[in-house]
Amino acid sequence: MKKKMKTIPVKSVKENYKIVIGRGLLAGCGRLVSGIFQPGARIMVVSQAKIDNYARRAAASLEEKGFKIFFHRLPDGERAKSGHELLKLLHTLLSKGFERKDGIVAVGGGVVSDLSGFAASVYLRGIRYVNIATTLLAQVDSSIGGKTGINLSEGKNLMGAFYPPALVISDIDLLRSLPPRELRASLAEAVKYGVIRDAGLFAFLEENTGKILRKDPAALERIVTASAGIKAGVVSRDEFETRGERIILNYGHTFGHGIENASKYKKIVHGEAVAIGMAMAAHLAVEVGICSPRLALRQLALLKRLELPVAVDALEIRTASILRAMMQDKKKSKGRLRFVLPERIGKVTVKTGIPAGEIRNILRLFGSK
Ligand SMILES: NC(=O)c1ccc[n+]([C@@H]2O[C@H](COP(=O)([O-])OP(=O)(O)OC[C@H]3O[C@@H](n4cnc5c(N)ncnc54)[C@H](O)[C@@H]3O)[C@@H](O)[C@H]2O)c1
Ligand SMILES: [Zn+2]
Structure with a gap:
């Protein structure tokens, strides 16, 4: 056949x-x-x-x-x-x-x-x-x-x-x-593609949570096709991360890498850290006036429905350790942190020069010690 x-x-x-x-x-x-x-x-x-x-x-x-x-x-x-x-x-x-x-x-x-x-x-x-x-x-x-x-x-x-x-x-x-935890963690990356480029994918994830978590093949195929299509387009235009576009794939990852690193890659897997990172990034975007609180809440609701973590309380990590790890992250440019922040579902912007105090506040708000 x-x-x-x-x-x-x-x-x-x-x-x-x-x-x-x-x-x-x-x-x-x-x-x-x-x-x-x-x-x-x-x-x-x-x-x-x-x-x-x-x-x-x-x-x-x-x-x-x-x-x-x-x-x-x-x-x-x-x-x-x-x-x-x-x-x-x-x-x-x-x-x-x-x-x-x-x-x-x-x-x-x-x-x-x-x-x-x-x-x-x-x-x-x-x-x-x-x-x-x-x-x-x-x-x-x-x-x-x-x-x-x-x-x-x-x-x-x-x-x-x-x-x-x-x-x-x-x-x-x-x-x-696939073990359920691996599946859920990877769905965080699908949410990422929705937020950075594809409002339709985001809505599909919202409307089909049950099917997705039950591994319905048609739903998974829709997600893989949309996500792979976005990644393929971005890397085709900016293969070596020199033109500024590939950075958008890093949405949720600046906070996420900091969290993974500060928790020494124990207790949390990459996708879960990205989920928390996206929750933090959306909140930061609200704080600096880039997006509406509605967007942050909508994203938070989707992450929760996908059974992903959205705070670091359970990890018992210190604010200073996350911040330090974020500063060491190789994706910082000229010593300054770059954040990919949502403007609306399907569109992001890159922001630098956010004061460390602001980042510290966000980390604390999401449960760091
Ligand atoms: N190159 C890139 O652009 C890029 C992007 C993101 C992540 N990564 C890297 O990817 C790695 C994580 O990849 P991952 O999440 O696929 O984890 P993984 O490759 O470690 O796989 C997770 C586990 O699932 C098992 N497994 C694989 N397929 C399975 C299946 N169909 N059914 C049951 N078990 C299965 C594996 O043997 C492994 O034990 C990290 O090292 C990360 O740095 C690379
Ligand atoms: Zn990732």
């Missing part, structure tokens, strides 16, 4: 690529990938224990198309994004005789694709790779845009490269096995 799928183009100075979104794509991924690598090429399928069944199914389809398949497994979590794991993958590629024409198929979430993409960027000065995105976060965000990299002991994502995939495959059916 021919499956219906949607295709979103992404522009890159390296090579343009496509995101394909649909249901039941994994079993036929060999056909999609066959345009990317030469017939008979070696493919390293990089994945993790928890999603081994998806890696195997992808491999079976790739094998059917005549590719020579190898497997590489990464550990779970952020520790997979390390220099040690990077070198291990590079050594495996070498030992299996991988050449320039060969490639990597990353089957997994952001961790798998960040590490695989970075390995692809440096192996023999660059081989091609494909992302098969298995988490909602990966499908709406991390698989797109070519940011690859690893963590250093000093912080997250401090070493990396802009190195776009040759293809992204987002099979909605794979989201069925």
Whole structure:
């Protein structure tokens, strides 16, 4: 049976690529990938224990198309994004005789694709790779845009490269096995896309909360398609974050990164920190007169309905630690914090020069100590 799928183009100075979104794509991924690598090429399928069944199914389809398949497994979590794991993958590629024409198929979430993409960027000065995105976060965000990299002991994502995939495959059916907390956290990023660019998506999230939390495939497909479309458009126009547009993807992330960092990445996952960050950013926007209190309340209500946290009380973190972490964040420009703030649902603006006192007040209001 021919499956219906949607295709979103992404522009890159390296090579343009496509995101394909649909249901039941994994079993036929060999056909999609066959345009990317030469017939008979070696493919390293990089994945993790928890999603081994998806890696195997992808491999079976790739094998059917005549590719020579190898497997590489990464550990779970952020520790997979390390220099040690990077070198291990590079050594495996070498030992299996991988050449320039060969490639990597990353089957997994952001961790798998960040590490695989970075390995692809440096192996023999660059081989091609494909992302098969298995988490909602990966499908709406991390698989797109070519940011690859690893963590250093000093912080997250401090070493990396802009190195776009040759293809992204987002099979909605794979989201069925996602743990509920991962699903909800990723929905924070979907809310972000709604606020920055798409009032229709925001309203869809409001009107379909029940279906979404029950993982209704049609609802998830609508969300992935809209979100991936926005990210694809933004990174196509501002691939290297030099033109000022890509920064809007950072909505909720200035506060969010500060919260994650101050809580030492324990008790809270990224999307949850972004949810709190967006609640704070909207409040800040009201305080500085950029948006109406109605917008902030509407966003707050949606985040709560999606069962996301909107305050930091439970984390017991100090205001000063969050502020310090925010100041260290690599996205600050010329030592000043930049905030992406909503004007209305679907439109944001970038603001600098907000006094530290104002930020401190917001943090306290949202429950920091
Ligand atoms: N490159 C980018 O632009 C970008 C953007 C955002 C985030 N990131 C990075 O992405 C990472 C987070 O990615 P993530 O949220 O996808 O987490 P993740 O990759 O760690 O995956 C979360 C967990 O879910 C498991 N899993 C994956 N797919 C599953 C499925 N379908 N069913 C059941 N379990 C599944 C994984 O094995 C893992 O244990 C972070 O390291 C972050 O820095 C990168
Ligand atoms: Zn994010």
